[in-house]
Amino acid sequence: MANVTFSSPLLPKDVTVYAVAGDTHTLLKVAQKNKIPLPFECEDGNCGSCVMEVVSLSDKPFMAQDLTEKERATLVAAGKLSKAEIEEAVVNDRPPRYRLACQYIVRDEDILVRFSGEPGVV
Numbered sequence: 001m002a003n004v005t006f007s008s009p010l011l012p013k014d015v016t017v018y019a020v021a022g023d024t025h026t027l028l029k030v031a032q033k034n035k036i037p038l039p040f041e042c043e044d045g046n047c048g049s050c051v052m053e054v055v056s057l058s059d060k061p062f063m064a065q066d067l068t069e070k071e072r073a074t075l076v077a078a079g080k081l082s083k084a085e086i087e088e089a090v091v092n093d094r095p096p097r098y099r100l101a102c103q104y105i106v107r108d109e110d111i112l113v114r115f116s117g118e119p120g121v122v
């Protein structure tokens with residue numbers, strides 16, 4: 001079980017939901033299931049509408065997740081992923097700060113998800 005806390009100016013207060021880890025749901029699906037108004041369009045990693053900031057709330061090391069080529073390209077094009085962050089992800093297995101909700105698979109860790117509510121803007 002993972003606690004996923006959503007924080008946005010669109011929400012009256014932060015909302016924490018429980019996601020079943022390992023069921024391979026994306027963060028976007030978890031948001032939709034819980035009526036969190038996280039913006040999206042393509043749901044396929046191409047448009048960048050669902051960009052968000054992910055912060056680990058756990059004492060354990062952040063669970064690494066590989067960026068797909070598509071997510072990497074979209075984040076770079078949006079100016080949300082630097083060369084240094086790509087290197088950190090590849091060399092040190094450290095996930096970048098900004099991710100795409102439609103590509104991010106929920107793991108067994110507590111996270112804070114920040115989004116502005118404006119498509120493509122964190």
Ligand code: FES
Binds near residue numbers: 047049051102
């Ligand atoms: Fe288009 Fe996620 S909805 S990249």
